[in-house]
Amino acid sequence: MTYTFIVLFGFAFLLLALLAWVLRGPTRVSRTDVAVGLTEFSDGRHVAFLPQIKQALAVQDSAYLASRGMHALATRVRRERRKIALSYLACLRSDFQKLWRLGRVISSMSPQVGMAQELRRFQLGLAFSLRYEIIRIKLLFEFAPLPELGALSEVVSRFSIRMETAMQDLGERAALAAKLASSLDGRGLDVP
Numbered sequence: 001m002t003y004t005f006i007v008l009f010g011f012a013f014l015l016l017a018l019l020a021w022v023l024r025g026p027t028r029v030s031r032t033d034v035a036v037g038l039t040e041f042s043d044g045r046h047v048a049f050l051p052q053i054k055q056a057l058a059v060q061d062s063a064y065l066a067s068r069g070m071h072a073l074a075t076r077v078r079r080e081r082r083k084i085a086l087s088y089l090a091c092l093r094s095d096f097q098k099l100w101r102l103g104r105v106i107s108s109m110s111p112q113v114g115m116a117q118e119l120r121r122f123q124l125g126l127a128f129s130l131r132y133e134i135i136r137i138k139l140l141f142e143f144a145p146l147p148e149l150g151a152l153s154e155v156v157s158r159f160s161i162r163m164e165t166a167m168q169d170l171g172e173r174a175a176l177a178a179k180l181a182s183s184l185d186g187r188g189l190d191v192p
Contacts, residue, residue, distance in 0.1 A: 022137055050153050053088045056081040057144040078142065085139055092156055096128055099159050106166045128155055
C-alpha cells in the first residue's frame with residue numbers, strides 16, 4: 001500500500017466518523033436536567049417558547065460575561081443554552097412527527113385525499129427533516145440559526161392548523177352522516 005492510499009483511507013474514516021457523530025440522535029443531548037421542562041410542551045405549545053429560545057441563543061449575554069473576564073462561565077452558559085435549544089428542536093421534531101402520523105390517519109379516513117395531496121405531505125416531511133438536520137448541525141457547531149429556527153417552528157404551527165381544520169371537517173362530515181342515518185331510521189326508512 002502506498003502512502004497516498006493510507007492517507008486517503010484515514011481521511012475517509014475521519015469523514016465517516018464525523019458524519020456519524022453529527023447524525024447521531026438528538027436524544028443524547030435532550031435529556032439534560034436543565035431542559036427537562038421543555039419536553040412537557042409537546043402538545044403543540046412550542047410557539048410560546050420560541051422567544052425564550054431566541055433569547056437563549058442571542059450572543060449578548062455570553063459577550064457580556066466574556067467582557068467581564070468570566071470566560072469559563074460564558075462558555076458554560078453557551079453550552080447549556082445550546083443544549084436547551086437542541087431540546088427545543090427535538091420537541092419540535094416530536095410535534096411534527098405526531099402531526100405527520102395524524103395526517104396519515106386523516107388521509108386514510110378522508111375520501112377526498114388524492115395522490116397529489118399525499119405527495120405534498122411527503123414533500124413537507126422531507127423538507128422539514130432536511131431543515132431540521134441543518135439547524136441541528138448549526139447548533140452543534142455553535143452557530144445561532146435564529147431565523148431558521150423561527151421558520152421551522154412556523155412550519156409546525158401551520159401543519160398543526162391544517163390538521164385541526166382537517167379533523168374538524170371530518171368531524172362535521174361524520175356528524176352529518178350520523179344525523180342523516182338517524183333521520184332515515186326515525187322515519188321508518190331503514191336502509192340495509
